[in-house]
Amino acid sequence: VVPPLVVLSVVERQHRYCNIKVMLRILQPLTSHRRFRSCCTVLALSVFGSQPLLSSSLLGSNHPSTTSCSAADRSTTATSSSGSTRHSSVPAFRSASMPASTDSTIEVAQFPCLSDNYGYLIHDPETGQTAAIDTPEAKPIEEELKKRGWKLSHILNTHHHHDHTGGNLELSKGRDIAICGPGSEKIPGRTIDLKGGDELNFGSQKVIIIDVGGHTLGHIAYYFPDSKKVFVGDSLFTLGCGRMFEGTPDQFWASLTRLRDLPDDTQVYCAHEYTEANARFALSVESGNSALQRKVAQIKDLRAQGLPTVPTTIKEEKDANPFLRCDLSKEIRKNVGVQPGDSEAQAFAKVRKAKDGFRG
Template sequence: MHHLGPLTVHQFPCLQDNYGFLVRDEASGKVATIDTPEAARIEAEAEKLGWGIDLILNTHWHLDHIGGNAPLKERFGAEIVAPEGEGDKIPGADRRILGGDHVMLGETRLDVIAVPGHTLGHIAYHAPEAKLAFVGDTLFSLGCGRMFEGDKAGFWASLQKLRALPEETTIFCAHEYTKANAAFAMSVDAGNEALKARTAEVARLREEGTPTVPVALAEEKKANPFLRADDPALAASLGLSGAPAEDVFAELRSRKDSF
């Protein structure tokens, strides 16, 4: 359980490597689930805590993020809030939102950030008071999502938006991918001391069966190569000295895809 200012976040594994997040506004008792990877597990966790579910906050349309929408709406009467940019790919949405909008979870404001790249309409939810962000599949610890629908310029711009959040922001990523991401990151940025330290930490955490998520943005900015595509030293290590950052990002993403 993570207690972050006005919000409490209960995190738990779902499916093969997803995380479920139940988020409670302590002032009002209102609860949201960030995406719905596994309805039965989410329902069981909510009932174990004695929580209802008032809002379903979707980040993007992939099935491992919306698969439980309908049964959880039926069970709890939750309102489904979905990104407008995903069109009709998220059935049953009660409210559609865009970057620049906000959602109130009880008395806590969640700002909506458009982060296209993994999918074209992907959004993130940032709670400034709680100093946290739910970033779906856009950003992972030491990695980022696959570029299924977006383009390199758009995806790099999305990562820059997340990088620009306050350094004390806690990042909640949707998957436990960090160990594999660390192996790739070390292949392109082996001299990075912050990356070496994080890689060792991740190995220890996974050996203990402990999640590597959430992660501090301040640490991620130092260690994650996908947040450092505009670092000349990293560009040089890829043989891309002087190249635009979006091209460095695209090369990183391409190499990771085939790693």
């Protein structure tokens, strides 16, 4: 067996030219050597200041699992042409924040804000860039940044409501950060205007901006195709969707179909923990849906453990969310009074109206 320190010397000399994760996979037969795994950890800490590029499959089950990115563009570009603080009381949330998800090329930290919002930080471990997806309030975001040792470089706002932008100005004080948001809405401190169809570079990631207007007129979602994640704000919820405050049924339905057309395995991160109430409504209009029944059982189990029901997936929502099924499910259409001549948008509007009046 080649001595571990000799192997690591080769890896260290090559790390700037080759993704270290690839190098380690080439050398994977050696990873049964305990000292090799330990030295890998030391090398990662010395080169990167953390262990972002070493996965548990390479280092063994006793090491944290993270994954790597490709070489990053450190700049941020866009192809665009254009109250009072309540502290978190998310019901039965067992801990202040969830462990960062590291199952793809970006890390996601999820934590409660205000009364029922979720805060999200996304982190590119290769470049060190970190973005807040909306800013319900500054304090929990600052605490999460400090806890993880991340430096805020971006704020990505989905829409103008205060529970999504309330921390923008405070978080931007003393920081040189990009504040991105819909150009058609009043976003505090915005430096980059966005609209549907634009693209951003965030670290090594391409971000596609999706028009999801309806909850508000200019609402946008941030889609990370390489990481299979979409951050949807208040446009789509687990088993629900946002109230139609500003848009029209046609606009909102078109927005939901754009999200529905994303790959089935896309993870959906919404902004609120509304799922238990959404589940009760969904069962009231489509109780015969076996996929919905399974989803509701899963939700009850998660909440009993004090765990969030977010993220969900596009596949799960296509199978169980009444707002994505109002053009397909005869049971839903019958229960909300959809008539034979009604358009798909009219069917959606009737589901939305039924939910607005639901007291179950």
